[in-house]
Amino acid sequence: MEVKFNPNQLKKARLMRGLSMTELAAKSSLSRESISKYELGATKPRGESILKLANALKFPVYFFGKPDIVIPMGTVFFRSQAASTNKLREMQKIRLELAAQSLLYISKYIKLPQLKIPEPLNIKIEKITPEIIQRIASQTRKMWQLGNGPIKNLTNDMEANGIIITETTMHSEKMDAVSTRINDVPLIALTDNNESVMRRRFNLAHELGHILLHNSVENVFDLNNNKYKNLLEKQANQFASYFLLPDESFTDYLVAGSMNFFRQAKLYWNVSIAALIYKANALHLLSEKPIHLSAKANFKKSLEKT
Structure with a gap:
């Protein structure tokens, strides 16, 4: 029984797992040279080798036999x-x-x-x-x-x-x-x-x-x-x-500039405190008090954590 194999599917599976050919060779107990030939279509792997690749890449065996499907994709x-x-x-x-x-x-x-x-x-x-x-x-x-x-x-x-x-x-x-x-x-x-x-x-x-x-x-x-x-x-x-955070609605809502107020605003608007401070700063609604200066200076860092 002939085993179906598409070289492009192997390359996709390898790249999707973030592996180099050398790394895949180590995981699959196959040589790097063999994997290179498989991906180039120069050599067709036997069923046993496909099984090793499937186990190493954690893909079902049938994936490697699927035909190419071209789907128009825009900018990523x-x-x-x-x-x-x-x-x-x-x-x-x-x-x-x-x-x-x-x-x-x-x-x-x-x-x-x-x-x-x-x-x-x-x-x-x-x-x-x-x-x-x-x-x-x-x-x-x-x-x-x-x-x-x-x-x-x-x-x-x-x-x-x-x-x-x-x-x-x-x-x-x-x-x-x-x-x-x-x-x-x-x-x-x-x-x-x-x-x-x-x-x-x-x-x-x-x-x-x-x-x-x-x-x-x-x-x-x-x-x-x-x-x-x-x-x-x-x-x-x-x-x-x-x-x-639409400008007019947010401006009407922002009646204070303390951190306690921003904590409440976070729950109301369902966005991070950093995003709230970014918006308030963009609308020039923040005073130059130390807490605001500190908040603005650390916006990028806090956006990742809040």
Whole structure:
């Protein structure tokens, strides 16, 4: 009986597990040379070798015999762009590809919610102003009938409006969300590292920002310096802030500036204290008292923990 084998599937499985050929050779008791030939299609592995590879990579044997499935995928955005490594990016791209295949299969039997989002921007990122970002955030709230107050369940709201959300292992604390488009359907993958609910909420809003603002970006890592990558992240953060904390409503709510008040506001708005301070600072609502200076100075650090 002939054993089916697709070299591309082996490479995908290896990269998804973050292994080099040498590392896979050690785990599978096969030679690096053999694995290289398998991936190039120069040699076809026997059934026993496929079983060793499957056990080492923790994939079912049938995975290695599946044919290639080409699914149109848009730009992949990583949170954060600058901190992600080539290895981590490759791992997550393949995870997104496999998620896309599952989505394609499911959509044959289940009618998914219709996509309902504002028309994504198609302009150069340098021309995206805070006013444009705020307008799109407001349009999204209006389209989804969210009002101007706290959003109760952002995950449900996004999924109800056609955005696919999944969860995956990121293998790095520096990367906690990834997003792309599959056949023009937005797909967001979140980390499974037990991040706080409020951190996850901000990540979702951040990735939604990429989806709506950065349609013109073909490949983030074709950008030749960190200036543009940082601008992408800044704009996505601005969108998340406008979307989760509308200016007028937040200004009316902010009647005090103490840490005790921010702790209460955190529960009301369902966002981190760091995000609240970021918003208040952006609106010039904070005084220059020591506690505020300290909070602003440590915003980036506290955003990861609050």
